[in-house]
Amino acid sequence: MKIELPDTSTRDISKTLVSIKETAGQVATGRVLTLIVVVSSDDDIDCLIHATSEASREHPSRVLMLVTGDENAETSRIDAKVLIGGDAGASEIVVMKLEGEVSEHLESVVTPLLLPDTPIVAWWPSAAPVDPSADPIGRIAQRRITDALYDPPEDSIYRRRNHYTPGDSDMAWARITPWRGIVASTMDQPPHEEVLDARVFGPAGSPSVDLAAGWLADRLGVNIVRESTGQDPIPLDAEGKGCIPLTKVELIRKNSIITIEVTDATTMTVNVPGKAPALVALTRRSQADCLAEELRHLDPDLAYGRALRGLNRVRYVDTFNL
Numbered sequence: 001m002k003i004e005l006p007d008t009s010t011r012d013i014s015k016t017l018v019s020i021k022e023t024a025g026q027v028a029t030g031r032v033l034t035l036i037v038v039v040s041s042d043d044d045i046d047c048l049i050h051a052t053s054e055a056s057r058e059h060p061s062r063v064l065m066l067v068t069g070d071e072n073a074e075t076s077r078i079d080a081k082v083l084i085g086g087d088a089g090a091s092e093i094v095v096m097k098l099e100g101e102v103s104e105h106l107e108s109v110v111t112p113l114l115l116p117d118t119p120i121v122a123w124w125p126s127a128a129p130v131d132p133s134a135d136p137i138g139r140i141a142q143r144r145i146t147d148a149l150y151d152p153p154e155d156s157i158y159r160r161r162n163h164y165t166p167g168d169s170d171m172a173w174a175r176i177t178p179w180r181g182i183v184a185s186t187m188d189q190p191p192h193e194e195v196l197d198a199r200v201f202g203p204a205g206s207p208s209v210d211l212a213a214g215w216l217a218d219r220l221g222v223n224i225v226r227e228s229t230g231q232d233p234i235p236l237d238a239e240g241k242g243c244i245p246l247t248k249v250e251l252i253r254k255n256s257i258i259t260i261e262v263t264d265a266t267t268m269t270v271n272v273p274g275k276a277p278a279l280v281a282l283t284r285r286s287q288a289d290c291l292a293e294e295l296r297h298l299d300p301d302l303a304y305g306r307a308l309r310g311l312n313r314v315r316y317v318d319t320f321n322l
Contacts, residue, residue, distance in 0.1 A: 005080040010112045013080050013094060017062075017113070020084060020092065031091070033119045033295065036110055036137055037065040041097070043126050047287070049083070049093060051125075054288035056091035059295040063093040064110050068103045076100035078109070107136040119143070119298050123291070125171075126150040133165035145294050147171040148207035149233060157207035161308040166300035172207040173304045174290035178282055179246055179268075180215065186251075186258060186270055193253040195220045201261075203235060204228035204318060206245035211307045216249075218310030228318040234284070241265035242284045 003016060039048060045067060052063045077100055083093040094113065102109060114120060122132070122141035128151050129135040132144040144165075148156035149172050160170055187195075198216050202209030213226040229235070235243045241264070248261035256273040263269050263279065270278040 001083070001085045003082040003084075005082065008078055008080050010078070010109055013078075013082070013096070014112050016082055017092065017094070020082070031060050031062050031115055031118065033059065033061050033121055033298070034113075034115045035061045035063045035091075035295070036120065036122045036141065037063060038106065038122065038124050038137060039065065039067055039126065041067055041069045043067075045095065048125055049095065051287040051291055052093060053083075053091065054286075055292040055295060058292045061091045061295075062113070062115050063091050064113055065093065065095045066106050066109065067095065067097040068106075069097055069099045071100065071103040073100040076102040078102060107140060110137070111140075114140075121145065121295060121298070123294075124151075125287075127152055128156070130159055131163035131165075132168055133163070142167060143294070143298050144168050145171065145291075149175075154205070157210050157308075158311070161311055164305055164308050166302075166305065169294055169301045169304050170207070170211075171287070171290045171294070173211050173301070173307065174293045175208045175244070175285050176212050176215075176246065177293060178285070179212065179244060182260060182268065182270065182280055182282065183216075183249065183251075186260060186272065189272055189275075191253075191256070193255065195222060195251050195253055197222055197225075197252040199225045199227060199248075199250040199252070200246065201227045201229050201248040202245045203231040203233050203247075205233040208245050210311060210314070211304075212246055212249070213314045214310035215303070215307040216310070217313035218306045223313045223315060224310075226314050226316050228316070230318075235262070237262075237264040239265070244268075244282060244284050 005012060079097045081095050120141045121143045122137045123145040125147055128146040132138040132146060138144045144167055148160060148170050200209060200213040213224045217224040229247050235245060237243050243262050243265045251258040259271040261269055266281060266283050268280045268282045270280055
């Protein structure tokens with residue numbers, strides 16, 4: 001169901017949500033959190049609605065999507081639509097397009113619409129504040145999710161490191177969760193020799209590769225060489241399908257080198273000396289999968305914080321341009 005509310009106010013939106021609860025209680029109850037999504041009119045709104053809808057099947061939420069438009073417009077205006085039922089998964093999604101001065105007061109817009117006594121999560125799918133925890137929306141949220149892959153500044157992941165506050169996280173980190181599991185399980189195999197050095201290969205523009213290198217540096221206690229492969233941030237295999245950006249990692253021990261590298265869009269090859277190469281299924285995660293993972297734990301993501309800290313021990317080599 002879709003309810004259009006042109007040129008409306010937060011009061012009218014709130015009344016609409018109350019009316020939905022009274023007439024269809026089974027749809028409007030059971031929300032476990034409020035998810036605030038801050039986007040611009042240039043973003044793919046339909047794609048973001050789909051991602052939140054899919055993630056809500058695991059985490060029923062009230063989603064408040066703030067679409068900022070021309071803040072210099074002469075008059076302030078809110079055009080809203082409320083999605084429930086099949087259009088919103090297990091959530092109720094309120095999409096609000098903001099024009100004029102109201103675009104500069106996002107916290108005031110969402111405050112009357114927050115669910116009482118439930119956690120608040122903020123998500124910036126593209127452009128994000130330099131310091132999310134100091135942003136007005138970030139200040140009211142228990143968790144703050146950014147996405148350095150789509151944040152325009154090239155050094156976005158380093159801005160995250162310089163302004164990290166417990167409660168921050170990034171979708172670039174969630175994208176490598178399965179890969180980290182493969183690395184950890186490979187390290188559990190004998191011989192259990194200490195890793196003396198490591199090299200991580202991937203596109204220069206991928207923050208996931210940066211975080212993978214920082215994670216290894218922190219967990220292994222060694223300096224990591226992060227080599228650029230000259231590929232696009234989302235590499236393609238021979239069939240033109242998107243692969244995970246971590247093209248290859250080498251874990252160097254005294255008497256052996258473990259190699260984990262991408263074969264194609266659905267497979268990685270693990271080479272452990274003395275054993276036959278092992279093929280492991282691994283695909284690029286969807287935006288909905290990453291968002292659902294981020295919403296599973298609302299406590300601070302300490303592993304992410306340590307991976308950011310590990311970036312201090314990463315050395316960059318652009319082998320593609322040598």
